[in-house]
Amino acid sequence: MGSRYGGLKQIDPVGPSGEAILDYSVFDAQRSGFGGVVFVIRRDIESEFRSQIGRRFENLLDVRYAFQEIDRLPTRRRSLEFRQKPWGTGHAVWCAAAEISGPFAVINADDFYGADAFRQLGRFLVNVRLDAQPAEAGMVGFRLANTLSEFGTVSRGICTVDEGGFLASVEECTALERLGQEARQRTGDNSCRMFGGDVIVSMNCWGFTPAFLPLLERRLIAFLEHPLGSKDEFYLPAAVADLIGAGAIRVRVVPTQSSWFGVTYREDRPRVSEALRALVQAGVYPARLADQSICAATPPLS
Numbered sequence: 001m002g003s004r005y006g007g008l009k010q011i012d013p014v015g016p017s018g019e020a021i022l023d024y025s026v027f028d029a030q031r032s033g034f035g036g037v038v039f040v041i042r043r044d045i046e047s048e049f050r051s052q053i054g055r056r057f058e059n060l061l062d063v064r065y066a067f068q069e070i071d072r073l074p075t076r077r078r079s080l081e082f083r084q085k086p087w088g089t090g091h092a093v094w095c096a097a098a099e100i101s102g103p104f105a106v107i108n109a110d111d112f113y114g115a116d117a118f119r120q121l122g123r124f125l126v127n128v129r130l131d132a133q134p135a136e137a138g139m140v141g142f143r144l145a146n147t148l149s150e151f152g153t154v155s156r157g158i159c160t161v162d163e164g165g166f167l168a169s170v171e172e173c174t175a176l177e178r179l180g181q182e183a184r185q186r187t188g189d190n191s192c193r194m195f196g197g198d199v200i201v202s203m204n205c206w207g208f209t210p211a212f213l214p215l216l217e218r219r220l221i222a223f224l225e226h227p228l229g230s231k232d233e234f235y236l237p238a239a240v241a242d243l244i245g246a247g248a249i250r251v252r253v254v255p256t257q258s259s260w261f262g263v264t265y266r267e268d269r270p271r272v273s274e275a276l277r278a279l280v281q282a283g284v285y286p287a288r289l290a291d292q293s294i295c296a297a298t299p300p301l302s
Contacts, residue, residue, distance in 0.1 A: 017288045032122035036062030038099045040092045066096035088233030106206040114258025137251045138207035145197030146259040148178040157202040167251040
């Protein structure tokens, strides 16, 4: 919705040649072996989104669209008049299920994940077992130090990883502030909790197989059976955590050295633009990402 940002941040031009963050994500995904993209959008922005974003990739990838609508649900509710806000990230993935036929990644459109994140996730999905019981999934794990802001506090999902490299739990921690390569969280009793920079955090960058989709639908149905307020959401990380607890899914933590950044507030825009410009100058990305001949000629990441 972009309510805190003041507009559609997913298509806001922040790159040196007018690219959106989403352009870099699709570029990185393509050169990591992904062959298609499903954009989950609202009906009312379809025309603007197709003209400003979707058309850039139609000659390069299999481009599809899924629409997240308040009344699009796997079960009927008596009334939806109380609802104006979308149902959340888990519902967004469910809305895209009809467009998915193989292993797939899930990302936020306004988050920059970096080339290595897509490279590692692509490697995982190439080798994932489609018939595994329980179902197998992957979560890109970022170093906490690579996700902190220089300008204020952030909230992060602190991950616990078991000895086999699988996700055991995610603790949502708020008000984390950078102290060098570490993070400090001030608690209510004026004490502090410290986190090392190498702690693994989740930034909503996932890899799933089609076997995940019916499991997600069952969790969504269970969510909708509870009394819900106008702002309650069906979050993808919460659904994954419930499925882990039920033994229905195992999530491999896929570590990356990429640095994450995003645009939550309008004040984030200059910092994001400068970071992208630096990556272009370092040769990680071409100067004009929208140049299809350059994109098509870029070899896959090894």
